[in-house]
Amino acid sequence: MLTRTVRRGLPVVALAAAGLALTACGPDSASSAPSGSSPSAPAASSATSPGSSTDGANADGSTSAGGSTGTAAAQTAGSSSAGGTAGGNTGSGTTVPACTTSRLKTTAANFDAGAGTAGFQIVFANAGSAPCTLRGYPGVSFVAAHNTQLGKAGSRTAGDLKTVTLLPNGHAYADVLSVNGQAGYSAAQCHLTTVPTLRVYPPNQKESTNIPWNRPECVGSTVQNLRIGPVHGNR
Secondary structure, three states: OHHHHHHHHHHHHHHHHHHHHHHHHHHHHHHHHHHHHOOHHHHHHHHOOHHHHHHHOOOOOOOOOOOHHHHHHHHHHHHHHHHHHHHHHHHHHOOOOEOOHHHEEEEEEEEEEOOOEEEEEEEEEEOOOOOEEEOOOOEEEEEOHHHOEEOOOOEEOOOOOOOEEEOOOOEEEEEEEEEOOOOOOOHHHHOEEEEEEEEEEOOOOOOOEEEEEEEEEEOOOOOOOEEEOOOEOOO
């Protein structure tokens, strides 16, 4: 009987021991599962952080947490832009081109009448979007309809030749002196005529421009009716 009891008791003891083992392992296994899943949750949250996507899309390059990548990209773009601007400035050392007739607005101003003469200035304004230069004497003459010249073309007076650089909307001037019948000429010599137009060639240009005139002038063939000085920068 004793032998049977021991043989029957072994399975019971073994089952009891197995149960204790399962009981001991059960809580540990259950607690390890949440512990293992806990790190993965924050990792997913960090990958979909709204802060990083918004900051990376900031067009103004503003700095905020999580947006360092977007901010760096904006700074890189800004550096490239600044470099392009600086590179464009290197062209400032090149020669400034001459002002062409088409980019100049040409007028007459600052009239000053004297005994037998009348002084005025031809004004050249840079109507373009970039600097240009003027140097030398303009060509000036009185003309009638169809650009028919009246009298002699203007002669040059002595003066200092200077290169005048005109910024956009900048101005240069040329002094002009005209004569009339009271300058010692007879009526036949003067041939006083109301002149409709003053024709002007900017310095070193082959294209002219016309200024409405409608003033009485001496246009006789023997009269030097216009005297022109070189362009200068001061009125």
